[in-house]
Amino acid sequence: MKKKIGVVMGGYSSEFEISLKSGYVVCNALPKDKYEVYPLHILKDKWVYVDEDQKEHPIDRADFSIQVNGAQLQFDCIFNAIHGHPGEDGFLPGYFSLLNLPHTSCDMYQSALTFNKRDCLAVLKPYGIKCAASYYLNLGDEIDEKAIIDKVGLPCFVKANKAGSSFGVYKVSDQENLSEAIHNALKEDDELIIESFLSGTEVSVGVIRYKGEVIVLPITEIVSENEFFDYEAKYLGKSQEITPAGISETEENNVREAAKRIYEILRLKGFSRSEFIFVNQEPYLLEVNTIPGLTNESILPQQARAAGISLPELFDNAIEEALQ
Structure with missing residues (x-):
């Protein structure tokens, strides 16, 4: 009997449109001879299954079931394709765990930790993972521009702590632009x-984790046409993504070791995609993504193809790992 797989997509954040694209790529790629696949839209105003006729069927949030043709349908596994809140930050993984419903993403704590850039870097630093000098600021705090610049220098990057797809990220080269970037x-x-x-x-x-083994995929070099790898560079063709990367053997070995160590230190599951910048051949961690883009053009699927893993194999394996 075919397994019933719900693919959750959308979410509540600025990334919801990207997530919808990822979700439908997953739906189309999963082997239909093995799975019954259901696209599930998790949006601020509704949780629904959208059938082939675009008819919406509400999801029962008590047990995450749906009614189809008068019958209640329970899922065997959930494929999590939600970038941002509530799929990537721990809320849905915790909910699915309470329901004893297998899912392809990492556990609640790991999801929340990796989504919080500040906390994730703080956990990894004692393990020798290198990262940039940083300054923390919360809404309502006094903005001391001198203290910020004394700590991180110029130019610097102002980043939303809990966001993805480069939303809320600004490069600041002059002090006069710092306050605007923060706001x-x-x-x-x-x-x-x-x-x-x-x-x-x-x-x-x-x-x-592929067929029971943690593996590092071929590395992608990012060459942005903009000042940094921002939203336009990621999604509007303003960058080159070169796989495999044109880096030295030393750099490749160093970054492969760092990425695998991060995956194992944090006890991640499913997919991860970590971003680094080399300084004197040493990789400095920028962030860890646990639900990266999954469209045909996205980086992790590019890397999987370079490793000889097709999208159907990549997504099928994620479900098999979750069910185990």
């Missing part, structure tokens, strides 16, 4: 991390 970033999140600028090659490293 704009606070529209995306009430916590900020302000980091020193690191000059060097940027790479993205995918790590997955």
Whole structure:
């Protein structure tokens, strides 16, 4: 009998449109001879299953079931394709765990930790993971521009602490633009991390558990046409994503080791994609994503293809790992 797989997509954050694209790529790629696949839209105003005729069927939040043709349907596994809140920050993983419903993302604590850039970096630093100098700021705090610049220098990056897809991220080269960047970033999140600028090659490293083994996928080098790898660079073609990356053997070994260690230190599950910048051949961690983009053009699927893993194999494996 085919397993019933719900693919959750959408979410409540600025990333919901990207998530919908990822979700439907997953739906279309999953082997239909093995699974019954149900696209599930998790949005602020509704949780619904959207059938082939675009008819919406409400999801019962008490047990995450749906009614189809008068019959109640329970899922065997959930494929989590929600970037941002509530799929990537621990809320849905915790909910699914309470329901004893297998899901493809990592557990609640790991999801929440990796989504919080400040907390994630703080946990990893004692393990020797290198990162940029940083300054923390919350909504309502006094903005001491001198203290910020003394700590991180210029140029620097002002980042929303809990956001993805480069929403709420600003590069600041002059002090006169710092306050505006802070206020704009606070529209995306009430916590900020302000980091020193690191000059060097940027790479993205995918790590997955594949057929029971943690593997590091081929590395992608990021060459942005903009000042940094922002939303336009990620999604509107303003960058080159080169897989495998044109980096030295030493850099490759160092970053592969760091990415795998992060996956294992944090006890992650499913997919992870970590971003690094090289400084003197040493990788400095920028952030960890546990539900990266999953469209055909997204970085992690590119890396999987370079490793000889097709999208159907990648997504099927994620479900098999979750069910185990």
